[in-house]
Amino acid sequence: MESLPLVEKRQFSLKQFQTQGGAVLDVTVGWEAYGELNTDASNVILITHYFSGNSHAAGRYRTSDAEPGYWDAIIGPGKAIDTNRFYVVSVDSLANLQPLSPDVITTGPASINSATGHPYGLDFPVVAIRDFVNVQKALLESLGITALYAVVGPSMGSFQALDWAVAYPDWVPRMASVIGAGQLDAWTVLGLERWSDAVKSDPAWQGGDYYASGQPAKGINQALGYLFLDATAPASINSLYAPPIDELPRTDIRARHQCVTQHLAAMAAKAEFVDANSILYLVRASQNFIAGFSGNLKDNLERVQARCLFMPASHDRLLMPYLARHAHELLQSLGKDSHYQEIDGIWGHLDGIASITSQAETLRRFLEGGIMGK
Numbered sequence: 001m002e003s004l005p006l007v008e009k010r011q012f013s014l015k016q017f018q019t020q021g022g023a024v025l026d027v028t029v030g031w032e033a034y035g036e037l038n039t040d041a042s043n044v045i046l047i048t049h050y051f052s053g054n055s056h057a058a059g060r061y062r063t064s065d066a067e068p069g070y071w072d073a074i075i076g077p078g079k080a081i082d083t084n085r086f087y088v089v090s091v092d093s094l095a096n097l098q099p100l101s102p103d104v105i106t107t108g109p110a111s112i113n114s115a116t117g118h119p120y121g122l123d124f125p126v127v128a129i130r131d132f133v134n135v136q137k138a139l140l141e142s143l144g145i146t147a148l149y150a151v152v153g154p155s156m157g158s159f160q161a162l163d164w165a166v167a168y169p170d171w172v173p174r175m176a177s178v179i180g181a182g183q184l185d186a187w188t189v190l191g192l193e194r195w196s197d198a199v200k201s202d203p204a205w206q207g208g209d210y211y212a213s214g215q216p217a218k219g220i221n222q223a224l225g226y227l228f229l230d231a232t233a234p235a236s237i238n239s240l241y242a243p244p245i246d247e248l249p250r251t252d253i254r255a256r257h258q259c260v261t262q263h264l265a266a267m268a269a270k271a272e273f274v275d276a277n278s279i280l281y282l283v284r285a286s287q288n289f290i291a292g293f294s295g296n297l298k299d300n301l302e303r304v305q306a307r308c309l310f311m312p313a314s315h316d317r318l319l320m321p322y323l324a325r326h327a328h329e330l331l332q333s334l335g336k337d338s339h340y341q342e343i344d345g346i347w348g349h350l351d352g353i354a355s356i357t358s359q360a361e362t363l364r365r366f367l368e369g370g371i372m373g374k
Contacts, residue, residue: 036087039331045150058071122207129285153180202216304331
């Protein structure tokens with residue numbers, strides 16, 4: 001298939017943005033787009049990104065880039081999300097996990113607080129999934145866009161996609177939630193808390209005030225280690241790392257199994273652009289998530305006008321399929337047009353990225369209005 005041209009990262013600034021918690025601050029985020037906006041701005045698909053991701057959903061910024069954006073397999077000319085037909089937009093989240101990356105533009109705890117001249121740290125306000133949605137909406141409105149063709153997102157992006165359908169039903173005729181949920185349960189919230197605790201347990205975190213001394217690398221590595229382990233199915237982990245047959249750990253309590261050493265080394269390689277405090281903020285935004293921001297999920301879903309598609313991963317241990325199925329069944333009980341199709345694969349939660357092509361035709365048919373499964 002034809003490839004996308006090189007992608008341009010753009011910047012959007014919003015003055016006096018009010019968060020759902022009542023804080024007011026100036027925010028700046030990065031965004032990118034693929035395809036062409038048609039004359040009546042009716043062909044816009046918004047892609048909302050996952051926890052450790054950013055706006056780079058497809059294509060390459062530079063010819064030297066080793067990999068394209070995370071959903072390049074389904075976004076592009078002739079692909080499931082066809083850029084010959086659609087104008088596809090994606091936006092960096094507030095408190096993005098990787099604010100130190102030259103390819104990420106975000107306002108978050110690592111940003112400079114104009115009132116103090118220092119990074120916000122934990123003085124940055126708690127942000128919600130709805131705040132991500134509202135920044136996206138402001139960006140779209142600045143482009144003259146008044147409605148979407150569809151919103152599609154994986155994992156934390158699925159939270160945003162469904163919240164869009166609840167918050168702004170007149171904007172959203174189609175919503176696809178990939179490896180997602182309508183609300184997190186206690187089991188999932190407790191699992192995410194381990195990611196935050198890993199950061200806080202590193203003495204170098206210093207209560208979030210570490211910017212002058214450097215990132216708490218150990219805490220970041222451990223948090224990313226939990227994240228990757230939770231998001232990856234056992235079979236895939238076992239294919240990546242050595243089996244635990246080391247002799248030294250049998251006699252030395254200080255020794256680690258080779259698989260543990262390999263795992264921590266792999267996480268260290270992923271941590272270059274990560275900000276530790278941003279982990280806490282994204283964890284909290286995810287833990288607090290309910291489509292509709294507050295109240296009762298079923299009551300909130302009554303507002304949805306969109307045709308909905310839920311695509312959880314069959315072997316997901318992070319956002320288990322029952323979470324997506326619950327939202328889907330609630331919508332059906334309300335007489336809404338909702339469809340459900342699991343993604344099979346070997347990666348678990350990561351099948352929403354790595355195995356998405358197995359359901360590319362499902363997504364294509366959904367966007368074209370075809371009949372889906374149960």
